[in-house]
Amino acid sequence: MLKVIEGAGAQAEPASRKYRFTSNVIATIILGVDLLCLTLGALLSPVAYELIRGPQYFIEQHVNVAVIVGVNFFLIRLSRDSYAHPMGRGGDSDQAVAFEFLLAAMLVFVTIWQLGQAKPFSTGLALCYLGLTAGMLFVSRFVVRKLIFYLVRAGHIGQRIVIYGADEASSERVLRLLELERLPYVSVVGIADDRTKRIERNTPWSVPFLGGLEALVGRIGRGDVDMVIIALPMISQARLDQITEALQLVSVDICLMPREALDLSQQYSMRFIGSLPLFALWQRPMRDFNRILKAVEDRVLALLGLILLSPLLLLTALVIKLTSPGPVLFRQQRFGFNNVKIQVLKFRSMHVDRQDETGAERTRRGDPRVTLFGRLIRRLSIDELPQLVNVLRGEMSIVGPRPHATLMMVGDSYYVDAVRGYAARHRVKPGITGLAQVRGLRGEIGTIERAKRRVEYDMYYIENWSLLLDLRIILETVWRLIWDRDVY
Template structure:
C-alpha cells in the first residue's frame, strides 16, 4: 500500500526547475538590498536638504562620512551574525537593522566630533541622512520578504526538505519548529524511515511517508529534494554512518537535528570560559541591556495605558458594582517570574459566590458562573486591564507568556504535569498578552495538544524576543480582540 501511495505522489509532483536557488541566496539578496539602501539614503539626503534649506554644505566630506558609516554598519552586522538567519525566527530576526545603522552612525559622528573636525559638516544634512537611511533599511525588510515570497511562488527559490525519522513525536516536533520559523521558502516533501514497522498506518500524516532509504535516494535523484534532516534523537554513531554513507551517493545536504533542539531548546550555542569550550543548552533571556529595554517598555506602556484607558477602567468598575454584588476586582494566585507566585488583578466577571480562586475549573462557553456584563468584558479582554498595575509593580510585562493559575488543568492533568518543560516559560515575567494568544491559542485550552502548542509559542517568544516583536504582538492583539470568537 505504501509503495502505491509513493508511486502516486512521485507521478503527481512536477520535476523541479533547472535553475532553482536554495535559501543561501537570500542572505546575498539582503546584503545587496542593504547596500542599495545605504547608497539611496546618501543620495536622497542632499536632495531633501536642498528642498528645505538649499545647498549649504560640502558634499565631498559628507560622502566620505557616508562611506565610513556604511563600512561600520556592515562590520557591526557581521559581528552580530545578522545575516546568519535570513528571514528566520518568524521574520523578526533582522528587524534591528535600523538600530545597527544608527549605532554605526553614532560611532562615526562621535569620532568626527572628538577629532574636532565637525564644524564643516551640516547638522541639517546629517539629520536628513539619519532619518532617511534607517527608514529605508527598516522598510526594506518587508519588501525583501514580499520579494522572496514572489520568487518562491515563481519557483526560483526553494528549500525542499525530507525528515528522516518517522517517530511521531520527533517528526511532529520538527514540523512545529519549521512552522514557528514561518519561512516562505521551506517546504517539507515528506518523511522517510526504514523502520516501517513503527509507522502508524492509520495515522493521518501531515506530509507523505516516502518509504525507506532506497526510496529516499530514488526521490533525491529526481532533483526535487535539497536537504535531508535526520531527526533521530537517540541515534547511534554506527546507524548515523550507515545513513549518511547511503545518502552520499546522491547530491543532497545532510543535516542532523540534535536531541537538544528536539527536547530542550533551539537556541543552544557554543560558549567559552577563557579557552574552554562549553555547549550552552539554555540561556538566560533578556539579560543586560535587553532587560533594561524591556523594563522601560513595560513601565512606559503601562503608564500610557492607565492614562488613556482611565475612562474605560472607571466605567467598567462602575458597571460591575451596579450590576452584581461583590468587589470590583478579582485576585488570583498565578505563576510569575522564576515560578514565584504572584497575585494577578482582573475585573470581576463572575458571580462572587461562584468564583474559582484556584483556577482548577476551566471557563466554558455559556458558563453560568459568568455575569452578563462579565461576558462582554471577557470577550473584549477588558477584564485583563487591571493587570497594568501588576506591570507597574514589576510583577508582569505587557507582552510575555500568559500567567496560569497555580491549579490550572488541561484535561485531567495539571499544566506542569501534562506538558514537558512547562516551567521553562517562567524564565521571563508573564504578560498581559503573548505570542500564543495572537496565534490562535487565546481562551480555553481543552486538550493537551493545544496546551503543548501554547507552550511552544511561549518558548519561541522567550528565545527570540525583540522590541519590534513586542510591538507586533500588541498590534495583533488589538486586531484579534475584534475578530477572535474563541474567548468566553
C-alpha cells in the same frame, strides 16, 4: 491529510528545469540591498538637500563620513549575526536595521564632534542623509520580503526538506518547529524511515510517507529534495553512519536534529569559557541591556495604559459594583517569574459565591458562574486591564507567557505534569498578552495537544524576543479582540 503512498514511496514529479537556489542566497540579497540603500542614501541626500537649501556644504567631507558610517553599520550588523538567519522567526528579526544604521551614524558623528571637526559639516544635510537612508533601509525589508515570496513562488528559491525518522513525537516536533519559523522558502516533501515497513493511511503527519532509504535516494536523484533532516533523538553512531553513507550517493544536504532541539530548546549554541568549549542548552533570556529595555517598555506602556484607559477602568468598576454584589477586583494566585507565586489582579466577572480562586475549574462556554456584564468584559479582555498595576509593580510584563493559576489543569492532569518543559516558560515575567494568544490559542485550553502548542509558542517568544515582536503582538492583540470568537 495528504494522501500517503505505501511501499517504496511516491513517484516524484520530473525535476524542474529552473535553476533553484537554496536559502543561502537570501542573506546575500539582503546584504546587497543594504549596500544599495547606503549608496543611494549618500548620493541622493546631497541632491535632495541642494533642491531645498542650495549647495551649502563640502561634498568631499560628507562622502567620507557616509563611507565610514557604512563601514560601522556593517560591522554592527555582522557582530549581531544579522545576516545569519535571513527571514527567520517569521521575519521579525531584521526590522531593527534602521536602528542599527542610526546607531552607526551616531557613533561616527559623536566621534567627529569630540575631535572638534564638526564645523565644516552641514547639520541639515546630515539630517537629510539620516532620514533618507534610515527610511530606505526600513522600507527595504518589506520590499525584500515581497521579492523573496515572488522568487519562491516562481520556483527560483526553495528549500525542499525530507524528515528522516517516522517516530511520531520527533517528526511532529520538527514539523511544528518549522511551522513556527514561518519561512516562505521551506517546504516539507515528506517523511522517510527504513524501520516502518507499512504506514497506515491514517498517519499522524500532514505530509506523506515516502518509504525507506532506497526510495529516498531515488527521490533525491530525481532532483526534488534539497535537504534531509535526520530526526532520531536516540540514534546510534552505527545507524547514523549507515544513513549518511547511503545518502552520500546523491547530491543533498544532510543535517542531524540534535536531541536537545527536539526535547529541550532550539536555541542551543556553542559557548566558550576562555578556550574551553561548552554546549549551551539553556540560556537566560532578556539579559543585560535587553532586560533594561524590556523593563522600560513595560513601565512606560503600563503607565500610559492606566492614564489613557482610566475612564474605561472607572466605568467598568462602577458597572460591576452596581450589577452584582461583591468586590470590584478578583485576586488569584498564579505563577510568575522563576515560578514565584504572585497575586494577579482582574476585574471580577463571576458571582462571588461561585468563584474558583485555585483555577482548577476551567471557564467554559455559557458558564453559569459568569455574570451578564462579566461575559462582555471577558469577551473584550477588559477584565485583564487591572494587570497593568501588576506590570507597574514589576510582577508582570505587557507581553509574555500568560500566567496560569497554580492548580490549573488540562484534561485530567495539572499543566506542569501534562506538558514536558512547562516550567521553562517562567524564565521571564508573565504577560497580559502573548504570542500564543494571537496565534489562535486564546481562551480555554481543553486538550493536552493545545496545551503543548501554547507552551511551544511561549518558548518561541522567550527565545526570539525583540521590541518589534512585542509591538507586533500588541497590535495583533487589538485586532483579535474584535474578531476572536473563542473567548467567553
